[in-house]
Amino acid sequence: MSLGDEHDAAGGYGGSGQTRTRLPDRSGDPYGGARRPGRRSSSRSMVTVVAVVVLLIAAIAFANRGGDDTSPDRAAGNKPKSAPTSATGTKPVRTNTSGIPTGFAHDQQGAQSAAANYAVVLVSADILMPTRRAEIVQRVFTADKQQGLEAKFDQAYSKDFLNSIGLDEDGNPAAGHTYVSRTVPIGTKVTSYTGAAATADVWCTGLYGLAGENSTNPVTSDWFTMTLQLRWADGGWKVDSFSQKKGPAPVPGDDKASSADEMAKAVQEFGGFTYAR
Missing domain, CATH: 1.10.287 (Helix Hairpins)
Known part of the structure; x- marks a missing residue:
């Protein structure tokens, strides 16, 4: 209304x-x-x-x-009607492996839930840490793509690249600084689905940068859409490949930027979410 x-x-x-x-x-x-x-x-x-x-x-x-799982519609097995990007009412998954949500349903809704959560992981601060990155690749990607993608990630997130954004070779910021990389899915849609494979787009906004005094890479925001090719393998949805493009982005607001200390404190105090359609 x-x-x-x-x-x-x-x-x-x-x-x-x-x-x-x-x-x-x-x-x-x-x-x-x-x-x-x-x-x-x-x-x-x-x-x-x-x-x-x-x-x-x-x-x-x-x-x-x-x-309310006890409502008449739920008891009858009827799914609530919804717009393409609105919540369906289905509860998020309750399991995770190494901090990554798992156990998504083998249907289009489950594919969208998996895509949303994998988008968060793939554009997180953890992906910049070599030890954590290897674990993410093993949990998120299909087995036949893991070795090649791990090598590509290592090349993309090289020591020189990490130094350019204020991190050491292990992906850690200097003392007194906090590296921020948070992704928030705005909506998802499935563009193709066969049961054995699915393609899902995830529209996202996010924060990235280095919070701290005299930072040359201050925290800023971004809008992008990630497309994930998913495959049902080993009892769950896995990423076969993914790509990313800019936007859609709204007109910037006139919000006053927070201080570096405020931003670092917010990142440390506010946890993330598990996303589900």
């Missing part, structure tokens, strides 16, 4: 004449039982406020119905 819809609905309760509130007669009142304009206006305003509150509570209750 839009704000305009709420306004119209509230007006119907308190301002259209459909509901009238009359004050009780009081003994000794020189005006008898006549309605006073001031009181009537106040009562109508109160009814309008109550109507808006009731509508908001009803909207919140309706929105939360998606997570």
Whole structure:
């Protein structure tokens, strides 16, 4: 329900004449039982406020119905209808291996969930650390692609590259600095699906850079779309290959940039999410 819809609905309760509130007669009142304009206006305003509150509570209750596994629709096995990028109401996976979510369903929704979570992993600070990178490749990619991709990653994230963004050869920042690389999926879509393989696009925004005093690579934001070719292998969705392109990006806002200390503290204190369609 839009704000305009709420306004119209509230007006119907308190301002259209459909509901009238009359004050009780009081003994000794020189005006008898006549309605006073001031009181009537106040009562109508109160009814309008109550109507808006009731509508908001009803909207919140309706929105939360998606997570109730005991609802009649759930019991009947009906899936909630949704737009291509809206949440379906299905709970996220509850298992992970080495911090990477696992156990995605063998269907289009599971493929999208896997793609979203793998996008987060593949553009994380962990991928810059050689020891952690090898583990990510083994968990995320198909077995026949692991060796070749690990070599390509090692070449891309060379010592010279890491030094250029303020990290040592192990992917660690200098003392007093925090390297930031956070990805947030905005939406997903499947462009092809056969059961044995799927192609999924993940629209993302993210933060990357080095937070710290005198950083020459300050934290900034980015918008991009990642396309992942997935294959069902070894009982789960694995990445066969992936690519990335810029955008779509919104018009930049006028938010005031936080200090390096504030950004570093936020990254350290706020954890990430497990994404599911």
